[in-house]
Amino acid sequence: MAAFRRRIARLLLGLFLFALGIAVTLQAQIGYAPWDTFHVGVAKTTGLSVGTASIAVGLAVLLVTALLRERVGLGTIANMVVIGIFLDLILAAGILPAAESVGAGLAMLFLGLWVIALGSYFYIDSAFGAGPRDSLMVALARLTGLPIGVCRSALETFALLCGWRLGGMVGIGTALSAFLLGFFIQLTFRLLKFDATKVRHETLAESWKRLRRLPSD
Numbered sequence: 001m002a003a004f005r006r007r008i009a010r011l012l013l014g015l016f017l018f019a020l021g022i023a024v025t026l027q028a029q030i031g032y033a034p035w036d037t038f039h040v041g042v043a044k045t046t047g048l049s050v051g052t053a054s055i056a057v058g059l060a061v062l063l064v065t066a067l068l069r070e071r072v073g074l075g076t077i078a079n080m081v082v083i084g085i086f087l088d089l090i091l092a093a094g095i096l097p098a099a100e101s102v103g104a105g106l107a108m109l110f111l112g113l114w115v116i117a118l119g120s121y122f123y124i125d126s127a128f129g130a131g132p133r134d135s136l137m138v139a140l141a142r143l144t145g146l147p148i149g150v151c152r153s154a155l156e157t158f159a160l161l162c163g164w165r166l167g168g169m170v171g172i173g174t175a176l177s178a179f180l181l182g183f184f185i186q187l188t189f190r191l192l193k194f195d196a197t198k199v200r201h202e203t204l205a206e207s208w209k210r211l212r213r214l215p216s217d
Contacts, residue, residue, distance in 0.1 A: 007127065011075055011126040014122030017122060018083050020115055021112045021113065028106070030109060030172050032169055038057065041164070062080075074207040075130060075201070076128075113184045125194060128201065128207060137151050149187070156177060156178040160175065
């Protein structure tokens with residue numbers, strides 16, 4: 001079960017890096033990320049809180065990915081819960097300074113996007129299931145044969161346009177994130193020789209069986 005424990009460690013490391021990357025982009029202060037713009041737009045349109053809108057959008061995307069036959073696993077659920085917990089802890093710690101100029105904001109945005117891409121690699125490679133948006137990215141890449149970066153940029157742009165139409169705030173960071181996150185993911189995966197479409201993710205039932213055996217090993 002040592003291999004299983006290492007996979008759990010990679011999952012948690014990936015989710016922490018993902019949250020850290022989001023925190024860095026937030027502290028860049030040059031615009032919401034595309035999906036956050038979408039969440040705010042949905043909240044304004046429906047009267048829901050932003051947090052509730054985020055959960056609702058996540059569940060809707062998860063349903064779509066399930067219909068596309070992407071596996072729902074421990075990593076899928078952890079992505080929806082643990083990243084938020086890590087993000088709150090990082091922001092509450094106050095260890096990340098806020099950008100005081102556009103130049104500093106751009107540098108922080110680029111750094112944050114790269115950290116998100118690196119986090120995506122670690123947690124997807126753990127094979128416990130990708131989060132809703134990453135699952136949709138992988139499903140589109142598998143269905144279309146397009147590069148993973150192109151699929152991610154298309155999803156980010158779609159979220160940006162929908163969020164903008166629904167009244168979400170769009171800044172220079174929003175537009176840059178929509179186009180560059182896919183590039184950073186594509187570059188990072190290529191450098192690490194990682195093909196996310198080839199990962200055979202473990203289901204929740206399979207992970208539960210392994211977890212039940214841990215105390216006896």
